[in-house]
Amino acid sequence: xxxxxxxxxxxxxxxxxxxxxxxxxxxxxxxxxxxxxxxxxxxxxxxxxxxxxxxxxxxxxxxxxxxxxxxxxxxxxxxxxxxxxxxxxxxxxxxxxxxxxxxxxxxxxxxxxxxxxxxxxxxxxxxxxxxxxxxxxxxxxxxxxxxxxxxxxxxxxxxxxxxxxxxxxxxxxxxxxxxxxxxxxxxxxxxxxxxxxxxxxxxxxxxxxxxxxxxxxxxxxxxxxxxxxxxxxxxxxxxxxxxxxxxxxxxxxxxxxxxxxxxxxxxxxxxxxxxxxxxxxxxxxxxxxxxxxxxxxxxxxxxxxxxxxxxxxxxxxxxxxxxxxxxx
Amino acid sequence: xxxxxxxxxxxxxxxxxxxxxxxxxxxxxxxxxxxxxxxxxxxxxxxxxxxxxxxxxxxxxxxxxxxxxxxxxxxxxxxxxxxxxxxxxxxxxxxxxxxxxxxxxxxxxxxxxxxxxxxxxxxxxxxxxxxxxxxxxxxxxxxxxxxxxxxxxxxxxxxxxxxxxxxxxxxxxxxxxxxxxxxxxxxxxxxxxxxxxxxxxxxxxxxxxxxxxxxxxxxxxxxxxxxxxxxxxxxxxxxxxxxxxxxxxxxxxxxxxxxxxxxxxxxxxxxxxxxxxxxxxxxxxxxxxxxxxxxxxxx
Numbered sequence: 361x362x363x364x365x366x367x368x369x370x371x372x373x374x375x376x377x378x379x380x381x382x383x384x385x386x387x388x389x390x391x392x393x394x395x396x397x398x399x400x401x402x403x404x405x406x407x408x409x410x411x412x413x414x415x416x417x418x419x420x421x422x423x424x425x426x427x428x429x430x431x432x433x434x435x436x437x438x439x440x441x442x443x444x445x446x447x448x449x450x451x452x453x454x455x456x457x458x459x460x461x462x463x464x465x466x467x468x469x470x471x472x473x474x475x476x477x478x479x480x481x482x483x484x485x486x487x488x489x490x491x492x493x494x495x496x497x498x499x500x501x502x503x504x505x506x507x508x509x510x511x512x513x514x515x516x517x518x519x520x521x522x523x524x525x526x527x528x529x530x531x532x533x534x535x536x537x538x539x540x541x542x543x544x545x546x547x548x549x550x551x552x553x554x555x556x557x558x559x560x561x562x563x564x565x566x567x568x569x570x571x572x573x574x575x576x577x578x579x580x581x582x583x584x585x586x587x588x589x590x591x592x593x594x595x596x597x598x599x600x601x602x603x604x605x606x607x608x609x610x611x612x613x614x615x616x617x618x619x620x621x622x623x624x625x626x627x628x629x630x631x632x633x634x635x636x637x638x639x640x641x642x643x644x645x646x647x648x649x650x651x652x653x654x655x656x657x658x659x660x661x662x663x664x665x666x667x668x669x670x671x672x673x674x675x676x677x678x679x680x681x682x683x684x685x686x687x688x
Numbered sequence: 689x690x691x692x693x694x695x696x697x698x699x700x701x702x703x704x705x706x707x708x709x710x711x712x713x714x715x716x717x718x719x720x721x722x723x724x725x726x727x728x729x730x731x732x733x734x735x736x737x738x739x740x741x742x743x744x745x746x747x748x749x750x751x752x753x754x755x756x757x758x759x760x761x762x763x764x765x766x767x768x769x770x771x772x773x774x775x776x777x778x779x780x781x782x783x784x785x786x787x788x789x790x791x792x793x794x795x796x797x798x799x800x801x802x803x804x805x806x807x808x809x810x811x812x813x814x815x816x817x818x819x820x821x822x823x824x825x826x827x828x829x830x831x832x833x834x835x836x837x838x839x840x841x842x843x844x845x846x847x848x849x850x851x852x853x854x855x856x857x858x859x860x861x862x863x864x865x866x867x868x869x870x871x872x873x874x875x876x877x878x879x880x881x882x883x884x885x886x887x888x889x890x891x892x893x894x895x896x897x898x899x900x901x902x903x904x905x906x907x908x909x910x911x912x913x914x915x916x917x918x919x920x921x922x923x924x925x926x927x928x929x930x931x932x933x934x935x936x937x938x939x940x941x942x943x944x945x946x947x948x949x950x951x952x953x954x955x956x957x958x959x960x961x962x963x964x965x966x967x968x969x970x971x972x973x974x975x976x977x978x979x980x981x982x983x984x985x986x987x
Contacts, residue, residue, distance in 0.1 A: 427789070431789065432789075433789060433792065433793060435732075435796070477968070479972075480967075480968050480969075480971035480972045480975075481971055483975055484971070484975055484976075485930075486789065487724070487730045487792070487930060488926060488930070488971055490730060490792065491730070491922050491923075491925075491926050491967065492926075492964070492967055492968065492971070494732075494919070494922065495919065495922070495923065495960065495963055495964040495967050496964055498916075498919060498960040498963075498964075499960040499961040499963070499964045502957065502958060502959075502960050502961055503958075503961055505957075506957050506958060617796065617800065620793065620796070624793060653807075654804055654807035654808045654812075655804065655808070656804070657800040657801070657803045657804035657807065658800070658801050658804030658805065658808070659804075660797075660800050661796075661797040661798065661799070661800030661801035661802075661803075661804060662797070662801065663797075664793065664794070664796065664797030664800065665779070665794055665797040665798070665801075668783065668790055668793060668794045668797070669779075669783075671790075672782060672783055672786065672790075
């Protein structure tokens with residue numbers, strides 16, 4: 361799909377974008393500082409929920425990254441989160457190995473499978489990848505349930521091995537998630553400045569120019585899916601550790617759509633504050649609406665549409681108002 | 689001898705019933721392709737909207753909402769489908785000309801709303817919705833052919849035939865082809881893109897309702913039935929090459945037969961995984977669909 365989803369806020373000059381980058385660093389630092397001290401004020405259930413928010417934020421980031429750098433939509437990132445979560449769950453329950461070993465494994469698996477699924481659609485429009493990921497999302501619960509020797513089937517697995525021995529588990533589940541989120545956000549910010557990131561953006565925005573500079577399009581398409589898959593797997597690993605259980609219920613087709621909705625709600629933002637908004641939406645809305653289950657799809661649908669239409673009409677309204685202000 | 693027996697008693701009936709369901713997947717896939725061909729939007733709400741209308745037929749004919757005759761209920765459902773398609777396209781049409789990716793995600797939002805509305809109105813229960821057709825069956829060359837099979841075949845042939853005639857011979861059909869070929873040139877020639885888009889969306893909605901009503905008797909109707917059915921339609925469209933109408937037809941029949949053989953000979957528990965594998969293999973071998981000639985990659 362040739363696309364401008366990233367230009368959801370058009371009419372932004374380069375200068376204002378730069379100044380935004382500069383302030384976002386400060387805002388991010390303040391947000392992180394607040395989040396570090398938050399468990400001192402809040403009760404245990406809130407720290408638990410916030411931990412899940414951080415984990416889901418990483419997933420939202422993975423989906424947004426794919427849109428921003430690849431111009432592609434994934435409706436199946438639960439595959440990668442399931443991959444990461446079960447890496448942690450299986451290593452933990454079967455072998456008692458903690459995150460030290462399972463997170464790198466999750467990352468590796470995520471990258472490999474991301475490359476694998478992007479490869480067939482390397483030369484095609486993004487819709488093919490979208491449909492493939494849709495099939496992926498529907499296949500995930502089935503695979504988990506049928507490989508129950510490894511995954512524990514419906515019952516799932518319980519993650520209990522501490523990351524740092526001796527520290528209270530409730531706090532670990534919070535701080536490890538926060539740490540992972542910050543690390544991933546920093547890595548994505550680095551990607552933006554790296555040669556790799558520039559090449560990816562060039563291949564997306566100006567394919568012909570990218571060809572002229574020797575950036576291979578196939579390589580760009582496939583590699584961004586690898587990176588996104590790896591981040592998706594880290595989301596799953598964090599989700600497993602912070603949520604303490606891994607079961608098929610967490611990786612349904614719905615969950616995959618929720619991640620995409622979260623990404624749209626955060627306007628495909630890649631900064632820490634933006635993805636936190638998306639992650640919080642994905643985590644908190646089902647909790648608030650848990651009593652009236654049928655309203656969840658309606659609300660998510662409306663949120664999705666609302667944000668998209670807002671993204672479409674806001675810049676126009678703002679431009680019209682600016683013009684009026686200039687005329688006066 | 690037993691090999692031939694099993695071939696006769698298992699394989700051919702499996703292929704036959706696979707082809708029948710395949711025709712229905714093709715109806716779903718044709719709707720998706722119609723919309724994609726002219727507006728470049730992948731309509732992820734297709735299955736859920738069709739499911740909602742199937743439930744509407746159930747609600748109107750069973751006495752849950754009203755007790756109309758089956759035909760009247762279908763008519764109301766078709767009108768509802770047309771109205772919903774009209775509404776959806778009207779809301780997203782400003783997005784369609786801006787970004788196909790954004791509008792594709794927007795259709796996902798409508799799918800969620802349709803599913804939620806179905807849940808809120810009709811509940812999460814499973815219901816049975818049959819077709820008012822005479823029950824009979826006869827066997828030809830060892831194949832058991834039922835009244836249902838013939839109905840599906842007849843409806844599919846008539847619907848698809850009518851669609852191809854409209855596209856080949858009517859003014860609207862010519863406009864549709866012109867716009868799918870080159871929207872810019874078509875607009876320069878004075879065609880109204882929006883009205884042709886409306887035509888595609890409404891036709892797709894009608895195809896979706898027909899497909900949903902015909903597939904439901906083979907299973908039960910629940911909130912997810914038709915959406916699952918549409919996944920096979922997506923697979924069919926991918927295999928056929930998302931922009932080809934005859935491809936959607938062939939892809940539908942192919943998916944129907946393959947799925948039937950797989951669930952019988954291997955395992956019904958891995959059907960979504962198998963479908964995923966089919967999509968991945970098809971994309972690798974036929975990147976532009978099975979009916980497309982091999983050529984340079986088009987990006």
